[in-house]
Amino acid sequence: xxxxxxxxxxxxxxxxxxxxxxxxxxxxxxxxxxxxxxxxxxxxxxxxxxxxxxxxxxxxxxxxxxxxxxxxxxxxxxxxxxxxxxxxxxxxxxxxxxxxxxxxxxxxxxxxxxxxxxxxxxxxxxxxxxxxxxxxxxxxxxxxxxxxxxxxxxxxxxxxxxxxxxxxxxxxxxxxxxxxxxxxxxxxxxxxxxxxxxxxxxxxxxxxxxxxxxxxxxxxxxxxxxxxxxxxxxxxxxxxxxxxxxxxxxxxxxxxxxxxxxxxxxxxxxxxxxxxxxxxxxxxxxxxxxxxxxxxxxxxxxxxxxxxxxxxxxxxxxxxxxxxxxxxxxxxxxxxxxxxxxxxxxxxxxxxxxxxxxxxxxxxxxxxxxxxxxxxxxxxxxxxxxxxxxxxxxxxxxxxxxxxxxxxxxxxxxxxxxxxxxxxxxxxxxxxxxxxxxxxxxxxxxxxxxxxxxxxxxxxxxxxxxxxxxxxxxxxxxxxxxxxxxxxxxxxxxxxxxxxxxxxxxxxxxxxxxxxxxxxxxxxxxxxxxxxxxxxxxxxxxxxxxxxxxxxxxxxxxxxxxxxxxxxxxxxxxxxxxxxxxxxxxxxxxxxxxxxxxxxxxxxxxxxxxxxxxxxxxxxxxxxxxxxxxxxxxxxxxxx
Numbered sequence: 001x002x003x004x005x006x007x008x009x010x011x012x013x014x015x016x017x018x019x020x021x022x023x024x025x026x027x028x029x030x031x032x033x034x035x036x037x038x039x040x041x042x043x044x045x046x047x048x049x050x051x052x053x054x055x056x057x058x059x060x061x062x063x064x065x066x067x068x069x070x071x072x073x074x075x076x077x078x079x080x081x082x083x084x085x086x087x088x089x090x091x092x093x094x095x096x097x098x099x100x101x102x103x104x105x106x107x108x109x110x111x112x113x114x115x116x117x118x119x120x121x122x123x124x125x126x127x128x129x130x131x132x133x134x135x136x137x138x139x140x141x142x143x144x145x146x147x148x149x150x151x152x153x154x155x156x157x158x159x160x161x162x163x164x165x166x167x168x169x170x171x172x173x174x175x176x177x178x179x180x181x182x183x184x185x186x187x188x189x190x191x192x193x194x195x196x197x198x199x200x201x202x203x204x205x206x207x208x209x210x211x212x213x214x215x216x217x218x219x220x221x222x223x224x225x226x227x228x229x230x231x232x233x234x235x236x237x238x239x240x241x242x243x244x245x246x247x248x249x250x251x252x253x254x255x256x257x258x259x260x261x262x263x264x265x266x267x268x269x270x271x272x273x274x275x276x277x278x279x280x281x282x283x284x285x286x287x288x289x290x291x292x293x294x295x296x297x298x299x300x301x302x303x304x305x306x307x308x309x310x311x312x313x314x315x316x317x318x319x320x321x322x323x324x325x326x327x328x329x330x331x332x333x334x335x336x337x338x339x340x341x342x343x344x345x346x347x348x349x350x351x352x353x354x355x356x357x358x359x360x361x362x363x364x365x366x367x368x369x370x371x372x373x374x375x376x377x378x379x380x381x382x383x384x385x386x387x388x389x390x391x392x393x394x395x396x397x398x399x400x401x402x403x404x405x406x407x408x409x410x411x412x413x414x415x416x417x418x419x420x421x422x423x424x425x426x427x428x429x430x431x432x433x434x435x436x437x438x439x440x441x442x443x444x445x446x447x448x449x450x451x452x453x454x455x456x457x458x459x460x461x462x463x464x465x466x467x468x469x470x471x472x473x474x475x476x477x478x479x480x481x482x483x484x485x486x487x488x489x490x491x492x493x494x495x496x497x498x499x500x501x502x503x504x505x506x507x508x509x510x511x512x513x514x515x516x517x518x519x520x521x522x523x524x525x526x527x528x529x530x531x532x533x534x535x536x537x538x539x540x541x542x543x544x545x546x547x548x549x550x551x552x553x554x555x556x557x558x559x560x561x562x563x564x565x566x567x568x569x570x571x572x573x574x575x576x577x578x579x580x581x582x583x584x585x586x587x588x589x590x591x592x593x594x595x596x597x598x599x600x601x602x603x604x605x606x607x608x609x610x611x612x613x614x615x616x617x618x619x620x621x622x623x624x625x626x627x628x629x630x631x632x633x634x635x636x637x638x639x640x
Contacts, residue, residue, distance in 0.1 A: 016095065016124035016148040023177055026121045031179045033604070036187055038125065041118030042070045042169050047195065047275055049074030050202045051329070055166075060192060061207045062183050067128075067172035076135040076165045079154060088154035090131055090142050094123045095150065119169075123148040125178075126171040137162040147174065185215060190608050193219050197231070198275050198327055200224030225258040225325040232323050232607070235615040236262035239321070239377060240370040246359030252331050253348060255355045257288060259324040261374055264618065265381075265460045266518055267319040268610050271326040273333050273343050279606060282336070282343025284328040287352025293318050295357055299364050300375050313378050316483070320381035320460075328352070384460045388482065391465035410476050411436050411446045422494035423447055423476060424532070424591070427508050430579035431586070435498070438583035438591055445492065447476055452508055456515050457617035470515065479520065487522045495523065496598065498532040498590065500577045513601065514617050517609065524603055533597040534578060534590045541570035547589050549597065 019026050027034045027041075039060065049055035055074035063069060078089040085092045097120050123129045129144040139160050143152035175181045185208045192206045196219035203220040221227040226243045239261045247256040271278045271285040278285065293315045300306035300313065328348065336342040364371040415421050423445040426432045432448025439446055454467040461482055464470050474481050478491040497512050499505035509531060516524050523529060535547035537554045541561060548554045554572065561570055578586065590596055603609045 016097070016120060019097070019121050019124035020147050020177065023125055027125070030177055032184070032187075035173055035178045035180060036183065036191075038122050038171070038173055039068055039070070039183075039188060040191065041122050042068075042171070043195070044118055044275075046070060046072035046074060046167070047199065047202075050199055051274075055202070057203045057205070059205045059207070060188065062185065062188070062210060063170070064209050065172065066181060066183060066210065067170055068183065069168065069170040071166065071168040073164075073166040076133045077131070077167050079133055079135060079140050088142070090133060090140070090154045091150060094119050094129065094131060094142070094144060095148055096120060120148070122169075122171055125174055127174050129169065129171040132168040134160050134164045134166050134168075187604075189217055192217070194228075194277075194607070195219075195275060196221050197225055197228035197325075198272055225256060225327055228325050229258045229260050229323050232268055232325075232611055232614075233260055233262055235611065235618050236264050236323070238262050239373050242367070242370065244360070244363050246356060246363070248355035248359065250351045250355060251347065253351050254329040255284065255288075255352050256327045256329075257324065257356055257359070259322060261377055262321045262323060264321045264457070264614070265384075266457075266610075267321070268323045268607075268614075269319065269326070270324070270607055271328070271343075273328045273330055273335075276335075277607075278335075278341060278343050280336075280341035283345055283347075283349040284343050284352045285326055287349040287354075288324075288326050288356045289315055289319070290349075291353045291357040291360065295361050295364070296375065296378055299361070299371060300379070303371075303375075305372070305375050306379070311382075313382055314385070316385060317378045317382040320384075321377060326352075381460075384462045388460070388462035388465055391462050409447060409472055411439075412476075413439075413443050413445045414441060415443050418491050419493050421445065421492045422496055423492040424496045424498045425449060425473070425512060426578070427499040427505055428579050431498070431500075431577075431581070434578070434581055434583045434586045435591065438585075438587035440591075440593075444591065445476070447472065449508070452504075453511050453515065455511055455617055456518050457613060461519070464515075464519065473515070477520070477523075479523070481519050485520070485522070487526060490523065490528065493528060494530055494598075495528050496530045496532050498534070498578065500579075501534055501536055502577070505577075510616065514613055516601075517603070517613055521603075524601060527600060527602065529601040530598040531601060532590050533599055535575050538573045538575055539570055540573070541568040547575075 023030050023034070027037045043058060043060065046055055046058045049072055050058070052074075055072050057073050059069075059071040061069040061071075077093060080089055081087065082089045082092040085096060087095075123144050124147050126144075126148075127146065129148075131142045131144075133140040133142075133154075137159055138156055139158040140154050141152065141157045142150070142154040145151050173181050185206070189206055192204045196202060196204045201220070201222060201224075203218060205216065205218040208215040223230075226245045229243050243258055243260045245256075245258045247254070249255070269285070269289075271281060271288075273282070273284065293313065296318045297306065297312050301308075306313070328343070330343075330345065330348065332345075334344045336344040364374075413421050413423075420443050422443060424435055424439070424447065426435050426446060426448045429448050429450060432446055435446045435448075449469055451469075453469045453473075454464055456464045456470075465474075465481070476491070477495070478489045479485055479487060480489070495516075497509050499508045513524075513529075516529055533549055536550055537548050539546045539548065539554065539557055539561075546557055548557055558570070558572075561568055575581075575589070578590075581589070588595060
C-alpha cells in the first residue's frame with residue numbers, strides 16, 4: 001500500500017470514463033430501475049422541446065435486440081461546430097458532461113433533465129448509440145460505440161423534406177454495467193402515460209417490437225392533469241362532478257393544480273416539478289396544502305357552516321378523499337436529495353399559495369352546491385379524527401409486559417434487537433399453533449389472525465382502530481399509527497405474511513397489504529414487508545425431499561429426474577394447507593431461514609400502487625371486475 005499522499009494519488013478520469021467507473025453517481029443504480037432511467041434521460045430531452053413549444057409527438061420503441069429508439073419531431077439538435085469544443089454540437093452533447101441547452105443562453109426556459117448530463121451518460125453506459133438529426137432539409141448521423149467512443153463523426157447522410165425536423169436516438173445499454181438489459185414494457189408504459197398527462201396535447205407512443213406481433217400504446221390528453229385526476233378516480237366515487245382545475249403564473253413560475261374529492265378516506269396527492277415526480281413533496285406542495293386548509297376554513301366560517309365554538313379544520317381533515325395533482329414549471333428548480341425527491345426553492349411556497357388560493361376561493365364562491373358538499377366531507381372527517389384519537393389510545397403499549405402476549409395472541413421472540421427480529425402474521429389459529437412450535441423463539445415472533453381483517457380501503461381510521469385484529473397488529477409493530485407513526489420504533493426487521501396458497505389466503509394477504517399500504521406505508525417503502533412462499537408440492541425420491549412452489553417448478557424437477565440413469569422412483573405429493581402442516585413441516589418448508597423462500601413486497605410506483613388498491617379493494621365493482629377478467633385471461637395464456 002502506497003502511504004505517500006501526493007499528486008500521483010489523484011486519479012483523473014478522461015471524458016465519459018468517470019461515468020462508467022461510478023455509474024451510480026449519475027443514474028442512482030445499475031439495477032432494473034437504472035436501466036429504465038436511461039430511457040427517460042433521452043425522453044427528457046424530447047420533452048424539453050415540447051415544453052419549449054416545438055415538439056408534438058415522441059415515439060419510444062423497444063427494438064428486437066432490446067435496444068431503445070426515441071424519436072421526436074422537435075427542432076433537431078444543432079449540427080454546427082461548437083465554439084468551445086471544436087467538434088459538432090451533436091458530438092459535444094453526447095460526449096461532454098454538462099453540455100446542453102439548460103444552463104442559460106436561451107436554450108430552454110424550463111427543463112426536466114436539469115443536470116445536462118443525460119445524453120452523455122446514456123452514451124457512456126451503452127454498447128452503441130446512433131444519433132440522427134433532421135434539420136434544414138438534411139439528414140445527419142453520428143455513431144458511438146463501447147461507452148461513448150466516436151466511430152463516426154457527425155456526417156450528412158441524406159436529404160429530407162424541409163418540414164421534417166427532429167432527433168432520433170437509438171442506444172443499447174451495456175450488459176457489463178447493468179444487472180439486466182431486458183426492458184419491461186409495463187414499466188415504460190406507466191411513465192409514458194404519466195408524461196402524457198403532465199404535458200397537455202403532447203402525444204407519446206410506446207411500441208414493443210420484440211414479439212411476433214408488435215405491442216403499442218399511444219397517449220394524448222387534451223385535458224392534461226384533469227384527465228390524470230379522472231384516471232386516478234376511475235375506481236372511486238367522486239362527490240362532485242366537476243374536476244377543479246386551477247393554474248397561474250407568478251415571477252416566471254407556472255403552477256397548475258387539478259383536484260376532485262371522492263367518498264373514500266385516503267388522500268392521493270402527487271406533485272411534480274418540470275415533469276419530475278417530487279415524491280417527497282417540497283415548497284410547491286406545502287404552499288398548495290397550506291392554502292387549501294386556510295381557504296376551506298375561511299369559507300366554512302364565513303358561511304356559518306363552521307361555528308365560532310368549533311375548532312378549525314386541520315390539514316388532515318381537508319385532505320380526506322382528495323385526489324390532487326400539482327404540477328409546477330420552474331426555470332431554475334433546486335431539488336433536495338440526489339433523487340430530486342423534494343423541491344427546495346423557498347419562493348415557490350408563497351407563489352403556490354397565492355395561485356391556488358385565488359383559484360380555489362373563486363371556485364367555492366361560484367359553485368356553492370359543490371362547496372357545501374366539500375365542506376361537509378371535511379367536517380365529517382374532523383369528527384372521525386377526534387374519534388380516531390381516542391381509539392389510538394387503546395393501541396399504545398405502556399410496557400414490554402403488554403407485548404409479551406398481547407391479548408393472548410402474540411407470541412413474541414426473546415431477542416430485543418429489531419434488526420434481527422421478524423414477525424410472522426399467520427392465517428388461522430391452527431397454523432399459528434404449528435408456527436409457534438416450529439419457530440426459532442429467539443428471533444421469530446408469531447401473530448395468528450382469527451379470520452379476515454377489516455378492509456381499510458372502505459373504512460376511516462377510527463373504525464379501523466375499533467377492529468381487534470388491527471389493534472393487535474399496531475401494538476405488536478410498536479410504531480403507532482397515523483400522525484403518531486414512527487418508523488424508528490418498529491420492533492421487527494421483517495414482517496412476513498404467511499397465508500395458504502388458495503383464494504382465501506390470497507384475500508387475507510391483500511387485506512393485510514392494503515392495511516400496510518394505507519396506514520403503514522413507510523414500512524412497505526423501507527422494504528420490511530414480505531410474503532412467505534409455502535410450497536405447493538413435495539417430490540420424494542430415495543431419502544431426498546424436494547419442495548417446489550408451483551406446477552412449473554414441479555415439471556422442471558421431474559424432467560431432471562427423468563434424465564438420470566436409471567430413472568429414480570419418485571412420489572409427488574400436493575402439500576397441505578398451513579394449518580394441516582405439523583411444526584416440523586412448516587419450519588422446514590416456510591420458516592427456516594436456510595431453506596425458505598420469501599417474496600419482498602415493494603412499491604416501485606406509488607401512483608400506480610394507489611390506483612391498484614383503489615381498484616381491488618374500493619367500493620366500485622366494475623373496475624374490480626375488469627381487473628379480474630384481464631388477469632384471468634393473462635393467467636390462462638400463461639397456462640399456469
